[in-house]
Amino acid sequence: MGSLGAFGRLVGSALILVREDALLPRELTDAYPPAVRAVADALRAFAGPGATRGRPGERLARSLERLGPVAIKLGQLLSTRADIFGATFVEDLARLKDRLEPFPTEMARREIEAGLGRPLSSLFVSFGDPVAAASLAQAHEAQLLDGRRVAVKVLRPGIVRRVAQDSETLALAARLVERWSAPARRLEPRAFAATVIRATELELDLRLEAAGADELGEVMARDGYMRTPKVVWDGVSKRVLTVEWAPGVALTDPAALEQPGLDRRAVADNLVRAFLAQALDHGVFHADLHEGNLFVAAPAQITAVDFGIIGRLGPAERRYLAEILYGFLERDYERVARVHFEAGYVPPAQSIAAFAQALRAVGEPIFGRAARDVSMSRLLTQLFEITALFDMHLRPELVLLQKTMMTVEGVARRIDPDHDLWAAADPVVRRWMTRELSPPARARRMAEDLQDFLRRLAVRLETPPAAPALVEVRETLAPLLWFALGAAAAGVAFLIGALGG
Incomplete structure (x- = not known):
């Protein structure tokens, strides 16, 4: 039933694109090869009222928003490539980044209190309406009891089920592409779909995002090219993430x-x-x-x-x-x-x-x-x-x-x-x-590889052998192996020092 449902959703997705004239838009008819042009003309007979409203990018944005979070992620990727698709097209897709329709603030309050297991008043002095809404979650501005300005991210209600359905549909589409399109097989569509699905599933646990933000904050601080707001761990749960307010202006704002x-x-x-x-x-x-x-x-x-x-x-x-x-x-x-x-x-x-x-x-x-x-x-x-x-x-x-x-x-x-x-x-x-790739680094890498090999071999020798006749061989070789491991480590350490490492 799962595959049948996924196939139905895949057909439904194609129909949404066709009805909005977003699959093979009429504006590009002159660029299509004859065979593609014939298909586009045939599909246009099924177009709905939305096919005449707006530019291709606007129609595609509307379609992707209806198709759900995975499709929106694709639109976000396309919207970064003005050099390929043109400035007008990507501007029309820009709303998919953080300007989707938000869900009510009161619903967000209930989700946060349920996720944190405490009333909002125990953590926040104030809690405002949504400032950004994306495919999986939306963000609210708030103020902590200690006066810090923070952003509170909360998952959309029902998003876990929706992502599961979208994942089934994407996996089916990848299987069909791999089966029927020989040129596309080298792009490993099934492996690509699995990677996207796994990444999206991880996004549904905001505790993991909090840990990632904390880890990358440490990494970024070492170079100074970029920074990240600090995590407020008291405001973190599976469905809720609280971080300090980001300074500056979002790049989606023309004033930025x-x-x-x-x-x-x-x-x-x-x-x-x-x-x-x-x-x-x-x-x-x-x-x-x-x-x-x-x-x-x-x-x-x-x-x-x-x-x-x-x-x-x-x-x-x-x-x-x-x-x-x-x-x-x-x-x-x-x-x-x-x-x-x-x-x-x-x-x-x-x-x-x-x-x-x-x-x-x-x-x-x-x-x-x-x-x-x-x-x-x-x-x-x-x-x-x-x-x-x-x-x-x-x-x-x-x-x-x-x-x-x-x-x-x-x-x-x-x-x-x-x-x-x-x-x-x-x-x-x-x-x-x-x-x-300097000589000391190469020598250090050789030492690590050698030590790893000898260590795995030593463990293998210490494992009880399948045949009793091998016991004597194992007991003879193991001490020699550990001696070789120490000697190799000392020798390589000397080499590294000699090379200036």
Whole structure:
């Protein structure tokens, strides 16, 4: 019954898009190939009254809002890419970030009291109406008993059930795409859907968001590119989150970029560097950096909120990311190609030299040109075509990273249309390369790998053997192994010291 219900909701979603003329909008008819144009004309016969109201972006925003939280998340991503879809289109989608229809304040009060298990008056002097409403929750301004101004986030009533239904529908859509669209299979639609679903499920427990905000607050403080409001732990439960009020103006407010003394270029640089420093240096990053979650203040201060989605990278992924970025910065396409092969992103049967040549064809045209002169949609199309030629599959563990990089670049260019992403990334990437790929760092990593291998082998030898005949071998080798482990550690420590580590 679950699959049948999901299929019904999927068909219903398509009908909503068709009735609003948001699936294949009439304004783009001249750009469609003949076959697509015929389909668009046929679908337009089922359009409703909404198909004539507003621009394509407005119609799509209305449709996505009706379709629910997962669809709204997609709209939020699209609304960061003015360089691809145009300023008018993304402005029409901007309301999906934090300007959705709120639920009543009295209902929010009941939800908060139930979640915290105490009356509002025991924590707040005042509690106001909603100041922002998003797909999963809404925020209220309040004042604590000690006088601090805070933001109180509360989940929408019934949102858990709605997300579960949307997740079933998304999973079904991914299975259908993977089954019927051979070109889309390399994008791993089922793995992508699973990643999105898991991330959304985690957003439904605000205790996890509070912990993420606290962790990333510590991380951000080390670099200073970005900050986060402090968590008020007395006001945290599964359905409620209380944090100190974010300084500055939300980027969704047109006045945000018109503040006296604001340095747009520095703000855009700080945004890019904050994200890269989090991902590369610490392996944990804010994975929902759209304008609705960013506040700015002069001259270039950025405060991030809403830590419902946090991305994490292991040491190997961090190294591959840094080497790929560094290779593009240095225009060393062979190095970038080798890293793709070492990481397993491209099948080993392909040619490294041919892949490097393809990367050069994409990378060279963007260097030395202003950001506004680079067609990002054309660049993305070329990348898609090239990776398809080399059978490169989407890496599920990097989905959030790729999505966040796309969002950050889009927001940075809305802040500063001439922003140079590569120049902004350069100091953070070079710092990481200098620290992590120096001789002492390489020796330290070799020591860690060797110690890990010997430790696992020692544990294996200490485990009771399946055959009694192996007991004598185990008792003989184990002491030698522990001696080798200590000697290896001492030797590598000496090497690190000799190299200047």
